[in-house]
Amino acid sequence: MAESLVEIKRKIASTKKTSHITSAMQMVSGAKLSRSEQASRNYQRYAAKVREVLTHLAAAQLEEMDSESDEGSGLGEEKADMHMMLKPRPVKRTGYIVITSDKGLAGGYNSSIIKQTLQMLTSDHKSDSEYVLMTVGRTGTDFFRKRGSNIAYELLNVSDQPVFDELSELVRSAIQMYEQGIYDELYVCYNHHINSLSSQYRAEKMLPVSDLEVEEVKKYEQEYILEPSEDVILDQLLPQYAASLIYGAVLDSKTAEHAARMTAMKSATDNAAQIIDNLSLKYNHARQAAITQEITEIVGGAAALE
Amino acid sequence: MSKLHIQVVTPDGLVFDGDAGFLVARTPEGEIGIMSNHLPLIVPLAIDSLVIKEERGGKIIMTIAVNGGIMEVRDNQVSILADSAEQAGEIDLDRAMRAKERAERNLEKAKKDHHIDNMKRAEVALNRAINRIHVSRK
Numbered sequence: 001m002a003e004s005l006v007e008i009k010r011k012i013a014s015t016k017k018t019s020h021i022t023s024a025m026q027m028v029s030g031a032k033l034s035r036s037e038q039a040s041r042n043y044q045r046y047a048a049k050v051r052e053v054l055t056h057l058a059a060a061q062l063e064e065m066d067s068e069s070d071e072g073s074g075l076g077e078e079k080a081d082m083h084m085m086l087k088p089r090p091v092k093r094t095g096y097i098v099i100t101s102d103k104g105l106a107g108g109y110n111s112s113i114i115k116q117t118l119q120m121l122t123s124d125h126k127s128d129s130e131y132v133l134m135t136v137g138r139t140g141t142d143f144f145r146k147r148g149s150n151i152a153y154e155l156l157n158v159s160d161q162p163v164f165d166e167l168s169e170l171v172r173s174a175i176q177m178y179e180q181g182i183y184d185e186l187y188v189c190y191n192h193h194i195n196s197l198s199s200q201y202r203a204e205k206m207l208p209v210s211d212l213e214v215e216e217v218k219k220y221e222q223e224y225i226l227e228p229s230e231d232v233i234l235d236q237l238l239p240q241y242a243a244s245l246i247y248g249a250v251l252d253s254k255t256a257e258h259a260a261r262m263t264a265m266k267s268a269t270d271n272a273a274q275i276i277d278n279l280s281l282k283y284n285h286a287r288q289a290a291i292t293q294e295i296t297e298i299v300g301g302a303a304a305l306e
Numbered sequence: 307m308s309k310l311h312i313q314v315v316t317p318d319g320l321v322f323d324g325d326a327g328f329l330v331a332r333t334p335e336g337e338i339g340i341m342s343n344h345l346p347l348i349v350p351l352a353i354d355s356l357v358i359k360e361e362r363g364g365k366i367i368m369t370i371a372v373n374g375g376i377m378e379v380r381d382n383q384v385s386i387l388a389d390s391a392e393q394a395g396e397i398d399l400d401r402a403m404r405a406k407e408r409a410e411r412n413l414e415k416a417k418k419d420h421h422i423d424n425m426k427r428a429e430v431a432l433n434r435a436i437n438r439i440h441v442s443r444k
Contacts, residue, residue, distance in 0.1 A: 039319075042320065043318075053385070163318055224347060
């Protein structure tokens with residue numbers, strides 16, 4: 001049972017070293033987390049603005065859609081003039097962008113995304129051909145590739161504080177595939193950052209753009225001058241809006257990743273401290289036992305001499 | 307006279323936030339000047355410079371390289387929403403030059419392969435790089 005004193009001592013030393021590393025990683029992630037949160041705030045301002053302009057522009061088309069759905073006419077011909085990215089179409093295939101991390105040591109961050117995405121894929125689709133995957137991050141890419149899923153696009157090594165340029169390629173491909181009819185809906189699956197202790201899995205619909213509220217528009221009474229025409233502006237603004245949504249999801253998931261890693265590293269450090277406590281106790285026991293035994297031996301030896 | 311409140315917003319943050327009397331931007335259709343009390347307006351912007359001035363014909367407050375985007379004017383509030391934008395003083399000329407060379411190479415290659423998508427992409431990248439170099443030298 002009893003491990004030797006030297007062995008216990010060595011274990012304590014190595015656990016201590018590990019805990020130094022984990023606590024350093026915790027601090028690094030903490031710093032990255034606060035920078036990510038700042039970036040998210042910057043992005044929010046942009047997203048809100050784009051949304052505001054777009055809502056106003058699309059108001060006319062949205063009202064049309066609302067009145068039609070009231071009449072329950074479904075997909076009528078009158079909608080022909082609606083912009084492609086606003087107009088829902090019958091769903092034959094669905095696109096998913098799955099955002100995971102490149103690196104591990106982030107606790108249950110990746111497994112929760114993969115598990116829930118997989119659950120959704122198997123419950124919503126009959127066969128693999130009904131969906132197309134786009135993956136961000138190594139963990140998810142490796143997992144779905146091993147599974148033999150159809151991965152249309154993969155993006156690896158996203159930096160800790162992603163800038164918009166890094167994602168422009170992904171965003172462009174995603175929108176292009178939607179326009180070409182490779183899929184009729186686009187969802188983004190990621191972990192939403194709530195606070196540094198918790199995050200929540202989300203699958204958000206990005207295309208067709210459907211979360212605009214006509215009520216929001218009624219605030220502004222004035223009419224805009226639109227140059228050269230509403231269609232041209234929508235052509236530019238809708239992809240820009242979709243791009244900003246996808247970028248926002250990546251930022252959000254990065255923030256959640258840093259938070260998850262920070263929490264995981266914190267609990268690792270705490271565990272290490274506990275292990276060191278236990279080992280120290282064991283060490284002291286063993287040392288005391290050794291001393292006691294030595295004394296008994298000496299006393300025994302002395303008694304034998306008499 | 308009331309002033310324009312100008313905000314240049316990109317996904318990576320606010321590039322410019324301040325008041326000015328006059329603003330010159332370029333749309334795909336041509337140059338456009340905005341003064342205070344302009345009617346509500348939404349226009350797409352070209353990849354070009356955005357010049358913010360104290361007043362019409364007055365001192366230049368700031369020149370910004372804008373990579374396309376949309377401009378909205380309402381109640382003396384000007385919002386410019388772009389994928390990216392940089393203040394003239396903050397442009398890294400070396401990086402812009404490298405980007406230009408890279409874009410030129412890509413364009414050559416795409417032309418050789420007759421890859422139309424890549425060609426368009428390289429053209430846009432080239433325009434952006436040229437615009438940044440141009441603005442930083444102003």
